[in-house]
Amino acid sequence: xxxxxxxxxxxxxxxxxxxxxxxxxxxxxxxxxxxxxxxxxxxxxxxxxxxxxxxxxxxxxxxxxxxxxxxxxxxxxxxxxxxxxxxxxxxxxxxxxxxxxxxxxxxxxxxxxxxxxxxxxxxxxxxxxxxxxxxxxxx
Numbered sequence: 001x002x003x004x005x006x007x008x009x010x011x012x013x014x015x016x017x018x019x020x021x022x023x024x025x026x027x028x029x030x031x032x033x034x035x036x037x038x039x040x041x042x043x044x045x046x047x048x049x050x051x052x053x054x055x056x057x058x059x060x061x062x063x064x065x066x067x068x069x070x071x072x073x074x075x076x077x078x079x080x081x082x083x084x085x086x087x088x089x090x091x092x093x094x095x096x097x098x099x100x101x102x103x104x105x106x107x108x109x110x111x112x113x114x115x116x117x118x119x120x121x122x123x124x125x126x127x128x129x130x131x132x133x134x135x136x137x138x139x
Contacts, residue, residue, distance in 0.1 A: 011049075012090060022089055023052030043114070049091045050107050051116055054126060057082045069120055076123040079108075 012020040025048040043051065054077065062075030069076060083104050086092040092107065094100045108124065111117045118125050 020089065022049055022091070023055060024048045025051055043111075043116070046091060046107060047111055047114075047116075049089070050086060051111060051126070053085050053089055053091060054082050054117065054124065057085050058126065065123060065125065066121075069118075069123065069125075071125060074125055076125045079119065079122050079124045082108075082124055 008021050009024050010019050011022050024045070025043055057077045058075050061077055061081050063077075065071050065074065065076040083092075086104060086107075087094055087100070092100055092104050095103075108117065108119060112119055115127060118127050
């Protein structure tokens with residue numbers, strides 16, 4: 001399994017004047033599943049922010065996967081919980097014309113193509129992540 005490191009980054013200031021902080025994937029460590037390494041694809045800033053947000057969501061709202069998703073001890077998160085967190089953090093901005101749904105869809109499909117996440121039905125998980133020695137998911 002390949003590890004990557006998350007770094008805390010200030011992304012804004014909330015209404016309560018406290019910093020809004022998220023995690024991004026550090027570029028100085030080789031990362032992710034073998035298919036990402038072999039293709040030498042890097043994550044865009046929004047993809048890295050989305051992956052950090054998913055990690056936070058799994059940490060806070062993660063649950064055991066249904067029987068048809070075999071992750072060992074890994075956890076899944078509801079796709080809707082992750083999407084709402086991306087909206088609330090401003091990673092994906094809500095738009096009146098509904099384009100935010102397409103932006104979210106393209107974002108999570110790109111992460112899935114790169115081997116970073118798994119998506120099935122209404123669940124999402126990190127396929128390979130080792131942060132601080134705690135495994136979040138498996139390939």
